[in-house]
Amino acid sequence: AQSVAQPEDQVNVAEGNPLTVKCTYSVSGNPYLFWYVQYPNRGLQFLLKYITGDNLVKGSYGFEAEFNKSQTSFHLKKPSALVSDSALYFCAVENNFNKFYFGSGTKLNVKP
Amino acid sequence: GAVVSQHPSWVICKSGTSVKIECRSLDFQATTMFWYRQFPKQSLMLMATSNEGSKATYEQGVEKDKFLINHASLTLSTLTVTSAHPEDSSFYICSASPVDETQYFGPGTRLLVL
Numbered sequence: 567a568q569s570v571a572q573p574e575d576q577v578n579v580a581e582g583n584p585l586t587v588k589c590t591y592s593v594s595g596n597p598y599l600f601w602y603v604q605y606p607n608r609g610l611q612f613l614l615k616y617i618t619g620d621n622l623v624k625g626s627y628g629f630e631a632e633f634n635k636s637q638t639s640f641h642l643k644k645p646s647a648l649v650s651d652s653a654l655y656f657c658a659v660e661n662n663f664n665k666f667y668f669g670s671g672t673k674l675n676v677k678p
Numbered sequence: 679g680a681v682v683s684q685h686p687s688w689v690i691c692k693s694g695t696s697v698k699i700e701c702r703s704l705d706f707q708a709t710t711m712f713w714y715r716q717f718p719k720q721s722l723m724l725m726a727t728s729n730e731g732s733k734a735t736y737e738q739g740v741e742k743d744k745f746l747i748n749h750a751s752l753t754l755s756t757l758t759v760t761s762a763h764p765e766d767s768s769f770y771i772c773s774a775s776p777v778d779e780t781q782y783f784g785p786g787t788r789l790l791v792l
Contacts, residue, residue: 598780600780602783607688607786607788608785608786609684609771609784609785609786610722610771610783612782612783615780656721656722660780660781664710664775664780664781665724665727666712666722666773666781668721668722669721670720671719671720671721
């Protein structure tokens with residue numbers, strides 16, 4: 567069975583502190599891994615993706631994610647959070663048949 | 679590049695009416711388009727996959743007669759919610775995929791059925 571897990575419904579962090587949003591997956595084959603951000607009543611905005619190569623992927627707005635094959639994880643990170651980073655974050659995997667599986671989403675709250 | 683648009687961005691309709699949502703790939707040809715549904719504070723759930731010129735493939739539990747999908751050209755797919763009811767109120771997001779590439783997501787359409 568294909569699945570993506572985001573174990574935290576919500577993550578709270580103070581502005582300027584580092585943030586981590588967790589994601590683990592269970593997908594057969596060699597999936598592509600993605601992070602998207604969604605602001606209220608808006609569609610998904612692409613942040614970054616991992617296909618192959620370097621395990622540390624750098625994306626938009628200072629975000630990065632680390633692919634860990636042994637732990638089947640793809641956690642999203644940012645060294646210094648901004649209040650404007652507050653949004654809903656989705657981890658997703660794309661299998662070999664171009665089909666996406668989304669995690670349940672994690673609400674990030676960055677407090678001033 | 680790789681921009682996907684949706685129209686309308688939001689729509690309010692009366693119960694029993696039908697609503698059509700358009701999804702367009704603006705700068706590429708999309709051999710495959712996907713329709714997702716998102717309930718408040720929940721994740722995206724794939725409803726169906728459509729390939730240009732053929733019938734859509736619906737996910738389990740999605741009523742094909744309720745949610746009509748047409749992919750008439752390589753840049754346009756439409757989702758028609760027939761005889762809409764309040765429980766159909768949701769955020770509908772489409773995505774489009776060029777050949778051998780990943781999906782690009784539209785901005786979504788908010789549907790409210792009164």
